[in-house]
Amino acid sequence: MDSPTLNILVKAPTTRLALFLACVFILYKIVKKRPGEHGTLPPGPRPWPLLGNLHQLGDLPHQSLAALAKKYGPVMFLRLGSIPTVVVSSPAMAKEFLKTHDRLFTDRPTVSARIYLAYDGKDVAYASYGDYWRQMKKLCTLELLTPKRTETFKWVREEEVAAMIRSIWKQSEQGARFVDLSKFFFSLTLNIITIMSAGRTFSDHELRGGRKFKEILGEMMALAGAFVVADFIPLLKYIDLQGLRRRMKSLHQIYDEFAEKVIDEHISRRNQKAEEERGVKDLVDIMLDMSEAGSHSSEVKVTRLNIKAMILDMLIGGVEASSTTVEWAMRELLRNPCAMATAQQEIQSVVGLDRNCLLKESDIKNCEYLRCVVKETFRLHPPGPLLVPHQSTQGCNVGGYHIPTRTRLFVNIWAIGRDESIWDDPYHFKPERFIGKNIDFRGQHYELLPFGTGRRGCPGIPMGLLVTELTLAQLIHCFHWTVEGEVNMHEMYGLTVPGKFPISARPSWRLTSKFPG
């Protein structure tokens, strides 16, 4: 270019401005599109400096992300603080990420809960993808949570559900007008998982400082699901702005002392009794057996640390997910009296009304409608609406888009469950939609993934399902339920998404015989 031309370009203010804007536009396109070997990022809302798109998550991120996906499509790119994030909101794309490219998205991000609560990822749920996680997952799926093992804990589920029914019955006999079902469900699932894992429940005085076991666990779950700003904005990494990490550390210490005590108790019991006198083995017993044997068919070497971290996962992963599901199923049945009556009628036709023993787990296979009630609850109210976040281990191309290394992946199963292009009348609770259909929730049907799928899928499906179905069946078989006014359906986001307000309902005994036993 000769100098007069250059002079015109540089000196004329409008030309200079135009040149500047053109450069910015080209740069923006380069950054946004990343053409060439990387390809294009998925579409998404423009991020703000520092915050990225965090301000768009709101109190109920699964709902806000579902609304954004309506605008940007089933694969959407955001920045949460500085974290590149992909949100998937259709069955086809869920299959792409969780089946076709599953291996690339099997990692978990490093978050405060993993570091300060979960032994720095020495558990299963928070562990990074790699040999350690693989071994721990094998321990879950081949030893601790197999359908056969789950069957051996049938007595725990039946006894504990019966105890809950008895307490509700007692309260109603004593004239209580309403019972707080949310409290009952949390205590029930906590008791079941604690007995299955550690052999017994724990009284209020057994933890340091006389802290209540139930309270400590409740607080740990709340912290595991809390939003920690520093996990998204690395600038704040060294400041515990919300005081959450301090609380995590202190609760972790209390949990660790509890877990140490449980292991010591088991060891001293083992030393006192011969193998054949020990009775039913709980999960700590099984892991101690493996630890003594040194190795096992699953090639997992089990240490004290593994046992403590594994029991933590059973408690954090199993308790709230199951109680939240029962809670939503009850809310839906309470506001859908026809569905409630159909489910009650079905159970009645299977076991009658005058049996002097309560319904058993083995009766549930004959209650198809009840099982559809649970499925429909998973569709509308999956306890983990965005699953547990996955993370990409390397840059890759999925669905025609470039996904950078260490991108966080959320699969919005809540949005998929309410998608009008997949489900007829999606906002209404209609268990009958599943009758005679082969849609299942164990990970083969991408329109219904309450337990996730693929390598990171939930290992607790048999347990979670049996607890949920049995509890619900007993509750509606034994009692008529009424509520005052409308059933509140507001959600609260955390480790799972339970109702914002507890469900309070009025029971009246339905069976012709008094409470059995």
Ligand code: HEM
């Ligand atoms: C209704 C009950 C339950 C539901 C809906 C549920 C749901 C889920 C979901 C959505 C995930 C994450 C999947 C993913 O990352 O893609 C998960 C993981 C997990 N769940 Fe469950 N769960 C339930 C019960 C249980 C129970 C009873 C246990 C154990 C006693 C359990 C233990 C775990 C563990 C250890 C993981 C982590 C797996 C991994 O990261 O590899 N869950 N669950």
